[in-house]
Structures are given as structure tokens and as C-alpha cells.
Amino acid sequence: MNKTELIDRIATTNNLQKKTVGIVLNSAIEALTDALSKGDKVVIVGFGSLEVVDRPQRTCRNPKTGEAIEVPATKAVRFSVGKDLKEVVAQSSVS
Template sequence: MNKTDLINSIAGKSGLTKKDVEAVLNNFMGEVTDALSKGDKVQLIGFGTFETRKRNSRLGRNPQTGKEIEIPETTVPAFKAGNKLKEAVK
């Protein structure tokens, strides 16, 4: 399912217009992005938690030359599924 499919599905089930659903979805994604960029968590009980995690620096290899390179430490977004979501997927 892509974003358009999600918008169509929500609009069909909720009775809202596609334009309204798209606006809400875009705002939701923007708020999650803003919170994660500040280092905050977004926790939706039963669904899951959006958070950031630090990935330590490590050594890697350039696949073309085989030369070792250092991959720097970075912060990445992560999602941890909640219990209700886990149960629904089983």
C-alpha cells in the first residue's frame, strides 16, 4: 500500500474527502518528523513508537576497491511496533 492507497482507504471508511485526509496525513508525518529531529519520541499506545537511535561508527569496505573506509556515527529513525499491532499481524 502506498500513500495514495492509504488516503483512498481512509477517505472511503471515514466519509472525509481525499483532500482532507491527505492534509491530515501530511500534517501527521510532518509532526513525527519534527519530533524526531528534536530527539523526541512519538508514542501511539497500541500502535507503536517512533524514535531515533544512534548507530555507532564502524569500518566498512568499498565494494569496488576493497579498501577499508570508516563509516561515521549517525542517528537513524526507528519504529517499534506496539502490542496491538503485533497481535494484528500474527
């Protein structure tokens, strides 16, 4: 599912205009991005949590040449699945 399909589904399910849903979804994404850029953890109960983690500098190997490469330290976003979402996904894969 992409963003447009998500907007369509929300609009259809809740009998709302797609334009309104798009505005709200974009605002939600901006709020999440802003919180994460400030280093805040975002928790959506039943869905999951997002947090920024530091990845330390490390040495890797180029698989083609075997040469050692230094990968610089960076920040990344980590998503942890919530209990409810985990259970729904587990149930749907059993069927």
C-alpha cells in the first residue's frame, strides 16, 4: 500500500473527502518527522514506536574486492512493532 492508497482507504472507510484526509495525513507525517528530528521517541499504542538510534562507526568489507571500508557513524530510525499489531499480523499469516 502506498500513500495514495492509504488516503483512499481512510477516506472511503470514514466517508471523508480525499483532500481532507491527505492534509491530515501530511500533518501527521510532519509531526512525526519533527519529533524524530528532535530525538523524541514516538509511541502509537497498539501500532508501535519509532525512535532515533545512533549507529557507531564500523569497518566493513567490500564484497567484490575484499577491501576494508570505514562506514561513518550515523543516526537511523528504528521501528518496534506494538503488541496488537504483532498479534493481528501473526493471526493473518496463520489463515
